[in-house]
Amino acid sequence: MQQAIPYGKQFISEEDIRAVTETLKSDFLTQGPKINEFEEKFAAYIGCDYAVAVANGTAALHLSALALNVNSQSKVITTPITFAASANCVRYCGGEAVFVDIDASTALIDINKIKALLNASPKGTYEGIIPVDFAGLPVNLEALHQLANEYGLWIIEDACHAPGGYFIDSKGVKQNCGNGVYADLAIFSFHPVKHIACGEGGMITTNNKALYESLLLLRTHGITKDHSLLHENHGGWYYEMQELGYNYRLSDINAALGISQLKRADEGLEKRKAIAKKYDEAFANSSIKIIKPAEGFNHAYHLYVIQVEDRKGLYDHLRRHNIFAQVHYIPIPMQPYYKQLGYNAEHYPNANDYYEKCLSIPMYPTLTGQEQNFVIQTILEFNK
Ligand SMILES: *Cc1c(COP(=O)(O)O)cnc(C)c1O
DSSP states (O other): OOOOOOOOOOOHHOOOOOOOHHTTSSSBBBHHOOOHHHHHHHHHHHSSEEEEEEEOOOHHHHHHHHHHTOTOEEEEEEOSOOTTHHHHHHHTTEEEEEEOOBBBHHHBHHHHHHHHHTTSSOOTTEEEEOOGGGEEEEOOHHHHHHHHHHHHHEEEETTTOOOEEEEETTOOOOEEOOOOOOOOOEEEEOTTSSEEEEEEEEEESSOHHHHHHHHHHHHHHTEOTTTTSOOOOOOTTTTTTTTTOOOOOOBHHHHHHHHHHHHTHHHHHHHHHHHHHHHHHHTTTTEEEEEEOOOTTTOOOOEEEOSSSSSHHHHHHHHHEEOOOOOOOOOOSSSHHHHTTOGGGGOOOOHHHHHHHHEEOOOOOOOOOHHHHHHHHHHHOOOO
8 A cells, every 4th residue: 555645744854853953952942042043044035024933823823913903893804715823813812804705716815805895894994904825826915905005904914825935016026925015914834734844833024123023022921121121120130021922932942943944945845836837737638627826926835726526525535545635724604613603604605616626635845756646646537
């Protein structure tokens, strides 16, 4: 029997192991020099001014919502086709998540539908938008930014799927996902199935200094020792808790792994693109539907999603051949927690249709040519 092939998988090198071991022998296990180093290198990779390392992607979303003052009066727009955390962060702050259906041609939130919603509501009804670069396909943040500005909304870009993805804007400038040019904040996850693995880890990126400083405070209990920020000073031991923050720190152990992984980020991205190209070609003359990026949009391929009529049939067929495909995602309004809040999944027909058909097939840098051939052959023998 063929070894199990998952839909996604981390790659830990000997160099990664050495980096972590060195940190274990150092003086700092948390909030030491590796945090700054990881933040600086990640900011340089993405091309933004500031980066704040945090415990995971969900903590990154929660802190971002807090920094933008999401509260019980807030209504925030997001997509139904994403991981639950993209909407949950609004709920953590007591706000209301408002889902806007996806565009069937991209599986990303439909900007025209956001526009229609904003047009139909008194100004000030909505505070912000959390778009998601789903599967690794960049959202058209330039268009979204223009709309958000018109209505006074902020943007948190959930770029968990898209480190290394980019689009070319109307001025011909390359805009990396998470670079903060068209969004107030962007967030990333370093969960093992994502591009860069820390075990657990997350990052918030921004070009906004005030938000950056607020995030630093919120990450460690709202406590500061920074002399320039203190209200009083009783001596060397003195610190102040100025806000209600959290312990959302990343450890130096995780950061050391992240720094080491970041060195191979471009290499991993190229492998993902090569795998995607081979799938594209293999399915070109079949009934399998795939989403191709529009001109100027550079996909980061966290996921490779196909759409088929008999999704459950294909999923079970692959399982029988030890190929573990996955479904991304069950529309959030369909989840029992959101249902009991009064959400009705029927209001998002494109998301529902997508959910009926979508399947994420194996996509990770260490997938071998032979394994990919086997995946393609197994899919095509079920789904011509
Ligand atoms: C993984 C993921 C998150 C959450 O990240 P964690 O590090 O697992 O907390 C949020 N949004 C999206 C789109 C994700 O894929």
